[in-house]
Amino acid sequence: MNAPVLTLPPHENSREEIRAKALLFADPRSQQLLAQAELVAASPVPVLIQGETGTGKELLARHLHKCSGRKGPFVAVNGAAINESLAESEFFGHEAGSFTGASGRREGWFEAAQGGTLFLDEIGDLPLALQVKLLRVLQEREVVRVGGRRPIPIDVRVVTATHVDLQSAIAAGRFREDLFYRLNIVTLSIPPLRDRTGDILPLAEHFLGHFAREHDRPQPQLSHEAAQKLLAHSWPGNIRELENTLQGAALLAGGPLIEARHLQFSRRTAPLRGGAPANDDASAEQLWQGIRQQLQELLDHPQQDLWARWEALLLQTTLSRHHFNQVHSADRLGISRHVLRTLMKRHDLLPPPPGARYGAHSQAGMLGTEPSALAALAENAYRE
Structure with missing residues (x-):
């Protein structure tokens, strides 16, 4: 397998999450994306990464940082998991005694990423009040800790990611338009796995190899029918779903060959590419008709x-x-x-x-x- 593969660091690879643990560039659309990313990597301008859940947005952000030449760390923050009451302190830090429980001085994520890259995942979930402060930091390139007065200069490259349509969020009043244009100088769109089928089988080989090493056994192979079934699946869960499916199939097979019958897909998925089958659309419409009545x-x-x-x-x-x-x-x-x-x-x-x-x-x-x-x-x- 000659296609470049991006993976999480070993100390993070065991975390059970919905995020992708590998991103591979075998399909022509993926190769084009990789070329675009490496063209803009060295620039300090913000980059917005768009893609469905499980497509590998954080992995692409890590690759941008690696290719940027920046000496500071890569710091990842999930906007959907932010505690609103502590968000300002988490982002910008706080001084001792600035609020109840602030027993000492603490640097925020911007200071922690000094000289490196701050990756803000699920940017569309940030509260509006925090969006205002984030915009000011991006404009002024300095932070002021909660309870402090002295501005602290920052040298941080900001990369953001979202799986939602930010234009719709702007129209609904959930996201600031001025912040969107500040973050959207360069946009990299990761296609869903169903639209880059050239990546499916190489990714399957990668995950089966990882499974074999983890369980200290020979790497299982896919039968022709199993491979065709993988290529025909719609993968609404993207790369994360592919990994889970293959791990379950390898366990069920219990031997050197994974057959089509060993592949178990999530109930919410459709076993065809190109969207939901016509009979699923008809079934959904019948449900809506019943609700309407x-x-x-x-x-x-x-x-x-x-x-x-x-x-x-x-x-x-x-x-x-x-x-x-x-x-x-x-x-x-x-x-x-x-x-x-x-x-x-x-x-x-x-x-x-x-x-x-x-x-x-x-x-x-x-x-x-x-x-x-x-x-x-x-x-x-x-x-x-």
């Missing part, structure tokens, strides 16, 4: 607060379906995590701090869930 019947009843109840039902059902994972729930609803948290607060669904049980009984009643189970889900969501 039930809504018409519901409107005939003199119920109050119809919109609030409809909103709460959709929110509760989505959160329960995704085990209260806020990132995945927001992604499924097509909104940012901060909009989701606003809705959760409106309907008394925000999780308590770890260990707290306040509100578990009332929320369990709405969801039809045991209070202990809901509390566990909420604590897990709090850690997300």
